[in-house]
Amino acid sequence: MSVNFTRTLSGCMLFICSLFSQADTRLLQQASRLLEQAETLEMDSVSVFGNANQLMQQIKTLRADQRNFAGTEQEPRLVEVADVLNEQRQQLQQLGSRLRQHSTALKTQGKTLLKDGFLQVWPDRIHLTNTMHLLSDPQPIMAHNTQVRSVHPTMLNRMDSGPDIQQPQDMTMAMPAMGGQQAPEDLDVSTFQVSRQLHYFAHIEPLDGQGIPLNNIHQWTLWLTDAEGNPVTQAHIDITGHMPGHVHGLPTQPQITDELSPGEYRVDGIKFQMTGWWVMQFEVHKMDKQDTLTFNLVL
Numbered sequence: 469m470s471v472n473f474t475r476t477l478s479g480c481m482l483f484i485c486s487l488f489s490q491a492d493t494r495l496l497q498q499a500s501r502l503l504e505q506a507e508t509l510e511m512d513s514v515s516v517f518g519n520a521n522q523l524m525q526q527i528k529t530l531r532a533d534q535r536n537f538a539g540t541e542q543e544p545r546l547v548e549v550a551d552v553l554n555e556q557r558q559q560l561q562q563l564g565s566r567l568r569q570h571s572t573a574l575k576t577q578g579k580t581l582l583k584d585g586f587l588q589v590w591p592d593r594i595h596l597t598n599t600m601h602l603l604s605d606p607q608p609i610m611a612h613n614t615q616v617r618s619v620h621p622t623m624l625n626r627m628d629s630g631p632d633i634q635q636p637q638d639m640t641m642a643m644p645a646m647g648g649q650q651a652p653e654d655l656d657v658s659t660f661q662v663s664r665q666l667h668y669f670a671h672i673e674p675l676d677g678q679g680i681p682l683n684n685i686h687q688w689t690l691w692l693t694d695a696e697g698n699p700v701t702q703a704h705i706d707i708t709g710h711m712p713g714h715v716h717g718l719p720t721q722p723q724i725t726d727e728l729s730p731g732e733y734r735v736d737g738i739k740f741q742m743t744g745w746w747v748m749q750f751e752v753h754k755m756d757k758q759d760t761l762t763f764n765l766v767l
Contacts, residue, residue, distance in 0.1 A: 516567060
């Protein structure tokens with residue numbers, strides 16, 4: 469009797485967990501719908517802008533013909549046709565701008581729901597809700613794999629040592645100018661992202677929930693779901709990282725070493741050897757779906 473009661477209770481618990489799981493993933497499903505609509509509108513805007521550009525080429529041809537036939541009976545007709553096409557071009561540009569603005573608004577709403585959905589599905593596991601940041605480090609800012617770098621005094625005027633860099637007595641510089649790379653002002657640095665083809669949602673953060681150490685190997689956690697909010701299990705994930713505009717990537721080769729729970733992966737072997745704008749990419753392979761997740765970090 470006690471065994472049957474235990475089995476019945478276990479079945480009820482699984483059923484209740486299933487109901488909670490469906491409720492938890494609702495926000496992620498809504499995010500998926502909004503992001504799909506945003507993608508459709510963005511593609512429509514690209515098509516509209518393309519048509520506007522084609523009209524512009526026709527207008528340029530008509531303007532050239534207009535100059536060639538200046539003073540003839542054909543000139544007024546060419547002017548009239550060019551003006552009509554130009555009005556159509558302006559209307560298309562306005563339409564394209566409205567579509568793009570609507571797409572951006574939907575994408576923003578979708579990304580907000582994406583973040584809220586992850587926090588609802590994993591309320592006790594996710595600790596980082598803002599952007600990635602460096603741990604405080606008393607050491608100088610590093611360039612590539614060196615802690616400090618000596619340069620000839622004549623190079624000083626071409627480089628910026630920065631106000632926070634302590635100048636070693638036996639060296640002329642603490643870092644080369646390459647370390648001062650600037651990221652775009654509108655760069656998306658959220659740790660909650662959607663894959664390129666909208667197949668996957670993901671969140672990343674340091675394994676301990678703290679900041680990122682510079683020039684030290686550390687671990688991350690990657691949470692991964694499909695577009696319906698279901699955890700993606702047993703996925704094959706390739707990881708790469710690089711600095712845009714630089715000629716190097718990560719000094720290590722990060723890898724997935726464990727699936728801590730359904731859709732929750734441990735990433736080992738991450739190391740950043742210098743500050744600046746980093747791009748981390750996760751190539752996810754699951755069954756017949758292959759897609760790329762991209763995260764921007766400014767350290």
